[in-house]
Amino acid sequence: xxxxxxxxxxxxxxxxxxxxxxxxxxxxxxxxxxxxxxxxxxxxxxxxxxxxxxxxxxxxxxxxxxxxxxxxxxxxxxxxxxxxxxxxxxxxxxxxxxxxxxxxxxxxxxxxxxxxxxxxxxxxxxxxxxxxxxxxxxxxxxxxxxxxxxxxxxxxxxxxxxxxxxxxxxxxxxxxxxxxxxxxxxxxxxxxxxxxxxxxxxxxxxxxxxxxxxxxxxxxxxxxxxxxxxxxxxxxxxxxxxxxxxxxxxxxxxxxxxxxxxxxxxxxxxxxxxxxxxxxxxxxxxxxxxxxxxxxxxxxxxxxxxxxxxxxxxxxxxxxxxxxxxxxxxxxxxxxxxxxxxxxxxxxxxxxxxxxxxxxxxxxxxxxxxxxxxxxxxxxxxxxxxxxxxxxxxxxxxxxxxxxxxxxxxxxxxxxxxxxxxxxxxxxxxxxxxxxxxxxxxxxxxxxxxxxxxxxxxxxxxxxxxxxxxxxxxxxxxxxxxxxxxxxxxxxxxxxxxxxxxxxxxxxxxxxxxxxxxxxxxxxxxxxxxxxxxxxxxxxxxxxxxxxxxxxxxxxxxxxxxxxxxxxxxxxxxxxxxxxxxxxxxxxxxxxx
Amino acid sequence: xxxxxxxxxxxxxxxxxxxxxxxxxxxxxxxxxxxxxxxxxxxxxxxxxxxxxxxxxxxxxxxxxxxxxxxxxxxxxxxxxxxxxxxxxxxxxxxxxxxxxxxxxxxxxxxxxxxxxxxxxxxxxxxxxxxxxxxxxxxxxxxxxxx
Numbered sequence: 106x107x108x109x110x111x112x113x114x115x116x117x118x119x120x121x122x123x124x125x126x127x128x129x130x131x132x133x134x135x136x137x138x139x140x141x142x143x144x145x146x147x148x149x150x151x152x153x154x155x156x157x158x159x160x161x162x163x164x165x166x167x168x169x170x171x172x173x174x175x176x177x178x179x180x181x182x183x184x185x186x187x188x189x190x191x192x193x194x195x196x197x198x199x200x201x202x203x204x205x206x207x208x209x210x211x212x213x214x215x216x217x218x219x220x221x222x223x224x225x226x227x228x229x230x231x232x233x234x235x236x237x238x239x240x241x242x243x244x245x246x247x248x249x250x251x252x253x254x255x256x257x258x259x260x261x262x263x264x265x266x267x268x269x270x271x272x273x274x275x276x277x278x279x280x281x282x283x284x285x286x287x288x289x290x291x292x293x294x295x296x297x298x299x300x301x302x303x304x305x306x307x308x309x310x311x312x313x314x315x316x317x318x319x320x321x322x323x324x325x326x327x328x329x330x331x332x333x334x335x336x337x338x339x340x341x342x343x344x345x346x347x348x349x350x351x352x353x354x355x356x357x358x359x360x361x362x363x364x365x366x367x368x369x370x371x372x373x374x375x376x377x378x379x380x381x382x383x384x385x386x387x388x389x390x391x392x393x394x395x396x397x398x399x400x401x402x403x404x405x406x407x408x409x410x411x412x413x414x415x416x417x418x419x420x421x422x423x424x425x426x427x428x429x430x431x432x433x434x435x436x437x438x439x440x441x442x443x444x445x446x447x448x449x450x451x452x453x454x455x456x457x458x459x460x461x462x463x464x465x466x467x468x469x470x471x472x473x474x475x476x477x478x479x480x481x482x483x484x485x486x487x488x489x490x491x492x493x494x495x496x497x498x499x500x501x502x503x504x505x506x507x508x509x510x511x512x513x514x515x516x517x518x519x520x521x522x523x524x525x526x527x528x529x530x531x532x533x534x535x536x537x538x539x540x541x542x543x544x545x546x547x548x549x550x551x552x553x554x555x556x557x558x559x560x561x562x563x564x565x566x567x568x569x570x571x572x573x574x575x576x577x578x579x580x581x582x583x584x585x586x587x588x589x590x591x592x593x594x595x596x597x598x599x600x601x602x603x604x605x606x607x608x609x610x611x612x613x614x615x616x617x618x619x620x621x622x623x624x625x626x627x628x629x630x631x632x633x634x635x636x637x638x639x640x641x642x643x644x645x646x647x648x649x650x651x652x653x654x655x656x657x658x659x660x661x662x663x664x665x666x667x668x669x670x671x672x673x674x675x676x677x678x679x680x681x682x683x684x685x686x687x688x689x690x691x692x693x694x695x696x697x698x
Numbered sequence: 699x700x701x702x703x704x705x706x707x708x709x710x711x712x713x714x715x716x717x718x719x720x721x722x723x724x725x726x727x728x729x730x731x732x733x734x735x736x737x738x739x740x741x742x743x744x745x746x747x748x749x750x751x752x753x754x755x756x757x758x759x760x761x762x763x764x765x766x767x768x769x770x771x772x773x774x775x776x777x778x779x780x781x782x783x784x785x786x787x788x789x790x791x792x793x794x795x796x797x798x799x800x801x802x803x804x805x806x807x808x809x810x811x812x813x814x815x816x817x818x819x820x821x822x823x824x825x826x827x828x829x830x831x832x833x834x835x836x837x838x839x840x841x842x843x844x845x
Binding site (some may be wrong): 481484486488491495 | 815
């Protein structure tokens with residue numbers, strides 16, 4: 106997952122989880138508050154109902170107390186009963202007052218209290234009346250008894266009224282309780298469910314946070330590792346990088362930038378001025394120009410400059426930079442590399458190159474010496490030899506003549522050597538013109554060139570169809586002259602030489618790793634029926650001045666095949682040989698198509 | 699054809715080569731005159747001075763002071779000397795030298811031989827050559843004389 110994608114998904118998830126949690130908590134809070142309020146309300150209602158019932162019972166018992174005291178007074182005439190009666194009446198008044206306060210619209214309605222009060226008043230009036238009658242001495246016992254009976258009947262009315270009210274109150278309470286119970290039955294389940302759901306959300310969020318923090322930790326570890334690797338990579342590759350914000354022009358370098366300047370990371374304040382102070386005075390202007398370009402929002406070209414480290418060491422730096430945008434902030438990113446080793450190698454290579462150039466020039470002047478200065482005295486020696494041989498022959502003794510012939514042979518050999526050496530050095534020349542060369546024509550020229558030897562040895566020289574190819578014509582001629590000449594020279598004394606030249610196509614990779622693996626090559630085979638040689642000498646014969654035979658046996662300078670190898674190499678090919686003594690030799694020349 | 703008596707010049711800085719040339723010239727027993735110079739400067743001074751121009755000039759290429767090539771160019775660019783027959787006579791037989799002197803207008807190119815009898819034959823041939831023919835049919839094939 107990409108870092109950005111990760112961030113977006115996480116944020117959305119946590120936003121949803123947070124919103125959900127807050128909603129749930131608010132719902133739970135509202136529900137709980139409402140429930141608590143209902144419970145409070147119910148409690149208050151119940152307490153009030155109980156208060157009313159108690160007050161009613163108090164009223165009932167107070168009326169009964171008053172009746173009891175009145176009767177006691179009527180029977181005993183004792184004053185204390187009378188005062189008990191008066192007290193009870195006060196209690197009754199108080200009770201009625203309390204009941205009035207406790208009344209409300211739902212139960213114990215004010216009119217109920219009023220009717221109860223009326224009944225109680227009637228009863229109390231009846232008792233007062235009885236007492237007045239009793240105090241009036243003229244009242245007969247029968248009359249009194251009637252009053253008492255009437256009072257009892259009224260008392261029963263009061264009692265039944267109170268009982269009725271109490272019963273109503275109880276019923277109302279039970280109804281209220283039942284209603285409440287029904288109403289709140291779902292509430293605990295709902296609260297429970299909400300709590301469980303909230304818990305679930307919390308658990309999922311916690312799990313996710315935990316998992317994400319693990320992943321973040323892993324990513325962080327990876328990032329640290331990448332950072333560390335990058336730092337080490339910069340250190341071992343002698344590289345550093347820096348960023349320059351185009352908004353505030355502040356340069357932030359990597360740690361290794363400081364090391365490149367020969368300091369520990371953060372050892373100095375990294376800015377334009379401090380960098381320029383390190384730069385070699387001769388390169389300061391160039392770098393200043395580059396820095397000015399960056400400030401103008403342009404990218405300077407790749408550049409090299411020198412800096413001087415605090416220990417006086419001069420180092421070569423190469424800097425490249427690029428304009429990039431990160432989070433809409435434009436900045437220039439640059440990479441700087443210490444290229445001192447490369448520069449030093451380059452310098453030493455240049456030096457070597459100069460030496461080589463000098464050596465080549467020396468060789469060229471050596472060629473001149475060989476071509477002219479050596480030829481001249483030799484020619485004069487030969488001239489004198491020819492004159493002595495003609496004009497002074499008679500004056501020489503027998504052994505003198507023999508020595509003189511050897512001098513002549515040596516001079517001839519020297520001439521051959523000089524000529525061949527010249528030929529060899531000419532194949533080295535760089536100004537070789539490659540052109541389309543018809544090798545069939547070249548072979549005809551070769552046969553004309555060697556006509557004398559071919560005739561002399563009665564040799565048969567045959568060639569199949571040869572290609573037209575890109576080559577240096579005179580070198581190809583030399584190559585085949587040398588090879589055919591070689592075959593003629595090393596023929597068996599009593600057998601007419603038979604030399605064949607053929608050509609086929611091969612793939613470089615099938616032949617040798619010295620050839621290009623992807624190219625096609627012409628493979629020329631020059632085979633003869635001569636004396637051949639031991640295979641172990643097959644490589645040696647191409648080395649300059651290497652000869653396999655004594656000079657007396659076969660003439661030769663040991664340069665011819667070396668020239669062949671040189672020509673093959675000039676054409677980006679190679680030459681090999683294969684032979685067994687007395688079985689002829691085969692030379693293979695591979696030249697690129 | 700030339701008149702009976704030919705006048706021949708040789709410019710060569712090498713005393714041995716001058717000796718060989720004179721000996722060979724004398725040996726072929728012809729009644730021609732030979733004048734020799736040690737370098738190109740002397741030769742050109744003589745040519746500019748003389749009233750009687752030679753018939754053939756033999757020029758060595760490698761000479762101090764004024765090289766054979768310089769002499770050749772000077773001769774061909776001078777209207778009085780332009781018609782002289784010039785034979786290059788050099789140790790070198792390098793393609794470059796042959797090409798350059800051919801282009802500069804030399805009549806023949808002779809590689810100094812290594813054999814005295816060959817030298818005699820060359821001088822004899824050159825003296826008896828039909829110069830009119832050589833000049834007319836000037837081409838690379840018969841420019842180079844080798845023995």
